[in-house]
Structures are given as C-alpha cells and as structure tokens.
Amino acid sequence: MLTFENVCKSFENGAATASRMVLNNVSFTLKPGLSAAIVGPSGVGKSTLLNLASALLKPDAGKICFEGKDIFSFSEHELNNYRNRSIGIVFQQHLLFPQLTLLDNVLLPVLAQQKITQVHRNRAIELIDLVGLSLVINNYPTTLSGGECQRAALARAVINNPKLILADEPTGALDEMNAGIVSNLLLEVQRTDGAALLVVTHNQQLAAKMSRQLVLSHGCIK
Ligand SMILES: Nc1ncnc2c1ncn2[C@@H]1O[C@H](COP(=O)(O)OP(=O)(O)OP(=O)(O)O)[C@@H](O)[C@H]1O
Ligand SMILES: [Mg+2]
Numbered sequence: 001m002l003t004f005e006n007v008c009k010s011f012e013n014g015a016a017t018a019s020r021m022v023l024n025n026v027s028f029t030l031k032p033g034l035s036a037a038i039v040g041p042s043g044v045g046k047s048t049l050l051n052l053a054s055a056l057l058k059p060d061a062g063k064i065c066f067e068g069k070d071i072f073s074f075s076e077h078e079l080n081n082y083r084n085r086s087i088g089i090v091f092q093q094h095l096l097f098p099q100l101t102l103l104d105n106v107l108l109p110v111l112a113q114q115k116i117t118q119v120h121r122n123r124a125i126e127l128i129d130l131v132g133l134s135l136v137i138n139n140y141p142t143t144l145s146g147g148e149c150q151r152a153a154l155a156r157a158v159i160n161n162p163k164l165i166l167a168d169e170p171t172g173a174l175d176e177m178n179a180g181i182v183s184n185l186l187l188e189v190q191r192t193d194g195a196a197l198l199v200v201t202h203n204q205q206l207a208a209k210m211s212r213q214l215v216l217s218h219g220c221i222k
Pocket of ligand 2: 169
C-alpha cells in the first residue's frame, strides 16, 4: 500500500552552511488494512515523514510508492486524486477553517473533488455523529474545545473513504480521556472502512494500540 524505500530528506540550517539530514535512508512498508505507529521524540522527523507520504514535501533521494506507484511520478490529476481521495490526513494542528461550520469543514475534502450531494451530507452527518459532535454540527471551530476540533478533523480526514489514513500526533493536544476517545475512533473508522492507518506520535499509549510499532531514531527506522 505505502512503501518508503531509502528515503532521505535534509533541510537547510538557516544561516549555517551545512544542511541537516532529518531522514536518512528510511524504509518501511505499510500493508492494506493494517495499522502502524512510528514513534520518536520531538524534532526527530515524524511530521516530515508524513508530509513526504502526503506528497506535500519531496524527498532528496529514495522512493515513496502508493499501491506500487511512485507518488512523485503521478500526473497532476493522479496527484489530486491521491491527496483528495486515496489518503486522509489528520494534521498535527487540526487546521479547521474558522469561517466554516463544523459540517462544512468536514465536507471540505468532498468539495475539492466534486459537487456536494445529499449522499455526502448524510455521510458527513453520520461521521460527525460517530465522533460525538452531533449537537455542535452547525457551530464554528472557535466555539469548540481542542478535543472537539481534533474529533472534527478526524471526521474530515475520512469523509472520502480514504484507503490510507495518515495521522500526525492526532491526540497531541488532548487530555488522557479525549486522547483515548480519539485514538479509539481512529481505529474504529479504520476498521469499519478497511483502510490502512499510519500514525506518527511520541505517545506510547497511542502507539501501542496500532498493530505495528516502528521507532524513528537519528534519521532511521528501526
Ligand atoms: N521546512 C523546514 N525547514 C527547515 N527545517 C525544518 C523544516 N521542517 C522541519 N524542519 C526540521 O526538521 C526536524 C524534524 O521536524 P519535524 O517537524 O518532522 O519533527 P517531529 O518529529 O514531527 O517533531 P514534533 O514531535 O515536535 O512534532 C526539526 O529539527 C525541524 O526543525
Ligand atoms: Mg510533528
């Protein structure tokens, strides 16, 4: 489903001349329908790895394949399909649009692809119910708590039934109870939809719920 083959990524070091190698020959495979966690401390490169998997960043070397195809060889159309349909992303910051209601935020990835129909609305309403936010469906994000925004972001990530869910520290801003709710929901949605799930986190409790745990350390996966 998703394969990293000897992926390297460096960043320029501000004023310093040498660039910093964040990922150094990272290789792993995530199989369809399975879940995995990549764990590592702050700054180790977890968000970088997910941004590469989402094709938001390009690797310096190596290959990232989705269903056997290099995502950086996709045509513009294929890339749009990949980003909007094949994958669903839960960002480290939930990135809800403050000027849209919760319902419209959840429907946004549909709008990026096509006209919104009643079928889409019903799915959004169903997902919002699943994440326990029916009572605030027409509220704006500024009136929601951090935990509620995270749950809304989860609903938005799966609205298009993605084959692969990428979640960056999805419980980062949450207390233990809300973290438990969000991680269980993530797994429930993953199992219901038969999607693959890749979570990057420093939270060991969240990682332990995934079927595989990989450690990102000094640029490499162990
Ligand atoms: N666009 C960028 N330009 C320069 N350096 C960057 C850029 N993005 C990330 N970095 C650096 O790469 C390293 C890894 O960053 P990344 O955000 O992937 O870490 P992380 O593991 O997600 O950390 P956290 O757990 O705090 O979210 C950090 O040292 C960061 O400063
Ligand atoms: Mg991060």
